[in-house]
Amino acid sequence: MTNITLYGTPISTYVRTAQLVLSAAEVDYDIKDVGIFNGDNLTDSYLKKHPFGKIPTLEIEGETLYEANAITYFVNEKFAQGKFAPDDLWLQSRMYQIISIINNYLYAPAVSVLTIENLVKPSQGKEIDQAAVEGAIAPSKTALEAIETLVTGDPCLLSSELTIADFYLIPIFFYVSKTPQFDQIMTNTPKLKDWWEAVRSLDLVQEICG
Ligand SMILES: N[C@@H](CCC(=O)N[C@@H](CS)C(=O)NCC(=O)O)C(=O)O
The missing domain is CATH 3.40.30.10 (Glutaredoxin)
Incomplete structure (x- = not known):
């Protein structure tokens, strides 16, 4: 306890x-x-x-x-003495911008629709709402492409170190990467592709999401 x-x-x-x-x-x-x-x-x-x-x-x-x-x-x-937020004002502002994009524009189409429809509903014996899935592709893509323009780090989103923005995006990618629409929503996001390849196998990520 x-x-x-x-x-x-x-x-x-x-x-x-x-x-x-x-x-x-x-x-x-x-x-x-x-x-x-x-x-x-x-x-x-x-x-x-x-x-x-x-x-x-x-x-x-x-x-x-x-x-x-x-x-x-x-x-x-x-x-953590603030180590999961960048010290630099611009990078810190970008971190909050990415979090806000996730909360306001990515979560609903990518999690509430693509993840729930493709991964959760079938496990509950329910039918996938294909119209909802189709409708979620464009907004997911828009949100990911917006985040792509803000990726300045390597291998993490904003630097070589994980920040809270990574902690928001990793769990979403863990699910959405397993959906049939993943390649389609990721066509214009090469930096996010590299990011996901780099972070998905981290011990921390496997411990929490794996
Ligand atoms: N604004 C909340 C959102 C949290 C949220 O949406 N959690 C989802 C699970 S991932 C939930 O509680 N869903 C239940 C529901 O909407 O009834 C936060 O940042 O903590």
Whole structure:
């Protein structure tokens, strides 16, 4: 038992983002499973922690912290001396820009549609909504191409070191790279292709996503 608890199911990309920063910062924590397909996230007790019923939520120092953005910021500052955010103002701003693109433009088509339709629904015995899949290709491609223009690092997104932006994008790539539309949405993103080849086999990535 530790005094840090992460609520959420480890299949969630946002939970994995939190796990990546916690592990990279070598923080011991417990994970309490809160499922999203069985309604755990909408129970009264969980809604008291997170009024929007999303995962993850972190309990630490007697406080409850939700939103991956807040969790990754806190963990990075508290336990890693800020090393997972670039010092340079422009690179740090680019990091937040990539995170914002992921949250606002990539997650919905790439995770809520391509991942759920191709990888989750068949495992639940449900039919794939092909129209939804077709409709998610262009917005996924647009978001990835926008991120591509911001990649200045090697082998990581912004430098030679992992940042919180990598921790957001890795769990999404872990799923979307397994979908039949991956090649199609990645036609114009050679830097992201190289990035994914470099980071996918890192021990940290295998530990959390593998
Ligand atoms: N803005 C939230 C988003 C978190 C989020 O969307 N989590 C997904 C799982 S990856 C979830 O809780 N889905 C459940 C639902 O929407 O009912 C954050 O940054 O933490």
